[in-house]
Amino acid sequence: MSEPSVVHNTFVVEKSYPKSPQAVFDAFADSEKKRVWFGQGEHHDLEEFRLDFRVGGSEDFRYRFNSTTPMAGLILVNRACFEDIVPGKRIVTSSTMSLGDRRISSSLTTFEFLETATGTDLVCTHQGAFYEGSDGPAMREAGWRTLLERLGPVLDR
Numbered sequence: 001m002s003e004p005s006v007v008h009n010t011f012v013v014e015k016s017y018p019k020s021p022q023a024v025f026d027a028f029a030d031s032e033k034k035r036v037w038f039g040q041g042e043h044h045d046l047e048e049f050r051l052d053f054r055v056g057g058s059e060d061f062r063y064r065f066n067s068t069t070p071m072a073g074l075i076l077v078n079r080a081c082f083e084d085i086v087p088g089k090r091i092v093t094s095s096t097m098s099l100g101d102r103r104i105s106s107s108l109t110t111f112e113f114l115e116t117a118t119g120t121d122l123v124c125t126h127q128g129a130f131y132e133g134s135d136g137p138a139m140r141e142a143g144w145r146t147l148l149e150r151l152g153p154v155l156d157r
Helices: 021-029 031-039 136-154
Strands: 007-017 044-051 058-065 075-086 090-099 102-116 119-130
Touching: 007 136, 021 031, 021 102, 021 119, 021 136, 031 044, 031 058, 031 136, 119 136
Parallel strands: none
Antiparallel strands: 007 119, 044 058, 058 075, 075 090, 090 102, 102 119
8 A cells, every 4th residue: 555645643732821812712712912912923024914814704813934044035825714703712724824835734723712811721723634845743743842832922902
């Protein structure tokens, strides 16, 4: 039997924040806040970021890797659709990611905002299908861990 051309994977990333579930949720819903923690980065130049935060709405970003990476000049595009939104509680997105002219993955990602005595536990469950030439599950999980670290400082704005 040959090696599968699609790798299926599920991972969960949890992060605690000393803010209310609504405050953490708002950092996903507010276009400017989300642009800062999700769209911008030191290793790429953001060329497009659009957020239509509603069930059936979309989130689109496009960036070009800069000279700090081995992929300088390559374009990454992510297109997501909001499948479910429960204010202050849950966000579910379906998305596809392309690198250059190749689709590299399709994903279903669920964010749950759980109230705790000290703030919020955010639970990110990512279910993905990774295609040939993709970044793969390990790199995607590392990417989500980095993004959720970047979210923290935005909550203080």
